[in-house]
Amino acid sequence: MFGNSTARTKVKQVAESLNAYSTRGYEALSKAEQFTEAEYLPDETEPLSYVSYSYWRSSLRIFWHNKTAMFFLFLIALTLLFTFIQPYIPNQKDPTLIHNDETGIQIINRPPNDEFIFGTNAIGQDLWSRTWSGTRTSLFIGFVVAVVEAVIGVVIGVMWGYARKLDFIFTELYNVFDNIPQTLILILISYVLHPSLETIIFALCLTGWLTTARYIRNQVMIIRDRDYNLASRCLGTPAYLIILRNLLPYLVSIITMRMAMAIPYAISNEVFVTYIGLGLPLSIPSLGNLIVSGIDKMMEPNLRYQLIFPTVVLCIVTISFYIIGNAFADASDPKNHVA
Amino acid sequence: MNILSVKDLNISFNLRGENLRVIRDVSIDVKHGETLAIVGESGSGKSVFCKSLMGLLDANGHVDNGEIIYNSEDLVKYKTESDWRKIRGREIAMVMQDPMTSLNPLLSIGKQLTETITLHQKLRGAAARDIAIGYLRDVGIPQPERRLKQYPHEFSGGMRQRVVIAIAIACRPKLLICDEPTTAIDVTIQAQILELIKALQHKYKLTTIYITHDLGVVANVADRIAVMYAGEFVEIGSAQDIFYRPRHPYTWALLLSMPQWAAKGESLYSIEGSPPNLTTRVIGDAFAPRNPHALKVDFVERPPLFKVNKHHFAKTWLLDPRAPKIELPPLRHTPQSSDYKKTFDTEPLLEVQDVTVTFKRGKNKLDAVKNVSFSIYKGETFGVVGESGSGKTTLGRAILRIYEPSHGVIYFKGKRISGKISNEDDKQLTRDIQMIFQDPMSSLNERAKVESIVAEGLLNLGKVAKDEKRDKVRRSLSEVGLRPEFADRFPHEFSGGQRQRIGIARAMIMSPEFIVADEPISALDVSIRAQALNLMSRLQKEKGLSYLFISHDLSVMRYICDRIAAMYRGVMVELADTETLFSRPMHPYTRSLLSAVPIPDPEQEKNKRLIAYDPSEHIYDEELPFWTQIERNHFVYCNIIEAEKYKRMYD
16 A cells, blocks of 8 residues: 555655645635734744755766766775785785795796786786785875875965965965976986885975965865854954864865876876886885886787786776766766756 | 737746756736836745746746746747847847846957847948947946946946946837946946836837836836735836835835935834745745734735725735735834934044045055044044045044055044054054944854854953853843854855844944944845834933944934044045035035935835036135035035135035
8 A cells, every 4th residue: 555656756745745835724724714814933034944956966966966976986996906916815825925836937028827826927926916016006105195184285275365465475485397398307306216116105295286286276165255254353362273173174176086086197107107117116016017018018909908908997087086986076066966 | 009018928947956946926017108116125936037038047046937928929938048039139138236246257248239239120331331430429438438348347336337338228118127237336326227128218219127125226217016925026106106105015115214215213114034045935925024014814815916996906914805904004204304303422432533544555645544534533434425435434444544545643542553553552453443344244154153153252362261252252142132042053044134233243242332333234125124224223312332333224324323534535524413515415426426315115215306426516726625514513625715615605
């Protein structure tokens, strides 16, 4: 008798009745009685819940409904999960270990088979474990760079946007730094310092925060002069609390979006720096040096797998973050909360 | 003859998966050559209704059913843009609220105007240019040949709106829709624009539909009025019928609550609550819950449109023969005089002495406030009136210590508060001087709960125990007429009027003595203004508050203010007791302002004569002007020669 759809209509009716005018049971009265003055209830003059709109609920709803983004979110979640549990799966090989056969000869350039799922590379290392280890390194670089960039970018951006007196100085500094090509700084730092994980993270962090800061500054300037901030000043609220309570909550979605975009950017930059020979040493596998070694084998059709496997993983990671970041940006834009 | 006939129109919108009925069974006929005014509060659906006449509904809105008959064609059947292009501009043209956004900033006025003329009148080159000059002359733009080459930013707001009107007229429409055409424009300019539209209507034989919330504008322009409430026309009738013989309780209550006709000191008739929002499902009469005289049937069944006379209709059960006779309070149409007199301390609470506030931008300097002096006494409401750019907001903010005066001193309770002051003084002043904001939408932090918003100032004063904070917030909320349990909600759950109360509660928790209220009611809906004004008066009586009431609307200030100062371009030009200012205005700017104030009464609006103010009429070459006392407590900014003239003015 109570099918699923009936139950659903019932729920809907209850929800609607919460937001409907009440008849106060007057419909039961006779027509003559209805034409008498009703009781005036001051509490009923105002609709109770005016608008049932919540910024985060609407943002997330639109985001969940984006099928492409959901697909990539699923894909990246799976990839992330796997990269972290991979070393703990039984029978995994050490990514730096060089494998020899019974005769003591290195197993080089072995195409994918049961033992080596992604095959082996030119010196006989297991490409499967190297690829996942490399993904871990690259993701690590990506996350650290994204966090550092966000922290520096937000701190500088908020100061830049909030303090009118600093605007001139910061803008001039920005103009100077922004005109130095980022690749140049990246190459220079990697060249001067000893090639290592720290160097590459340092070099990437040094340039990336600039755009984030600029972006945050623009947003802060938009909301800085809204009346509620003025109200806080009239109430004697110190500047740091205004920033913390009145400005930052409005920037959370923007910061999240910038971070999601910074990860693929950092990973591609790592690949680029390694490609020009200034990246991580081969002893630390990263997607960058895996791809660079793979490129050497590109012209030999039966060894092309050495390029394809790391490249596919790289693509999955970067494209996923990029699309998720964009979808989140769209979803968190209040303009899209209408339909 | 009807130019437009709308029958049983229903429009709904899809919003976040919900279907909102914005226009509900609306029918109206518009006659050739008449001026119809559609009056309603925000969200009543008046703009949506007019947009649907031109096929300009937003993408998530659609006509469910009904007819819009124009020239014996049903516009509801129009689907494509090319269908609508037959109507837009050449048949029905629209003038929007904001002249800033309706013009293309990258094209000269002449280009935009001749483009329209080429498109609609098939004229090119010199011929189109000549006609364009003619239109600019028609809309009262001096030196049209020269102005034709200028860009929108070189025009003032009023002039821009004239250009927009010229472009609309150049399409040679038969029906002109004006959507709040003067809301973004200063009072004195507003009156001129309304006169202009009237003149053009006569010259080009236009039919006009006005959309507005301002009953003063309606009284000025309308032949016929349609009152909209919650997506319905609740009353339609001639201007005389609506203003003098309204039949719907909503119209009646709206006219009753006008502060213009209230006597000083008495509380205003106020409509409690706020209009239903679009998600509310309305049963019966939408106004019933707010109507103290509602019938029981109003809650059960929707009233039909009853006919009062040939042109007057109202949707209310009160017109049903079975309805009982209900006496509504009588309407007034003139300002009430009263013997109400407040007495103040002789010691001023706030003293502003020769204050100048200068804004610098690079090498440009602008004195937003120039050498202003006045005092405010305890318990007084001191009004500052002026148009945009008069410096009234800057003056308020200088008192709040947001802007630093570049010259002059401000004293509060005899202590200097401008310039550098000690930390203890600063803390004390934060308690003593608070602010009420204009826009209840932007003045609350959307991401904070009402409790943290109201408690914010309290926490800045020092540590407060959790229970104490909770109690104080709740007490403050009930003080402004909100339920204490609202403390746990977020601002977006409240209507504009409630949000304004939250803002007032936030100021009141500091137990201030002095409040700067910057246009506190101009962003509120008409039916809510009386609530806010009553609240402010009540708090004043209970707590002995003093207000600096900043506004552009003299008619409201007459009710609430004890003394009024008029400002023009940073200079205070006149200061007097409210009644004196209204009965004996002296400075030509004050007189111009008073002549332009819209009055919600058709008879008085028809007989009003505008006085234009031209600053060049003052000749200050030989005798410099200064702040002069003309009679007791009546000051004017003038030179000796003018002072003599003013003294004899009312003999």
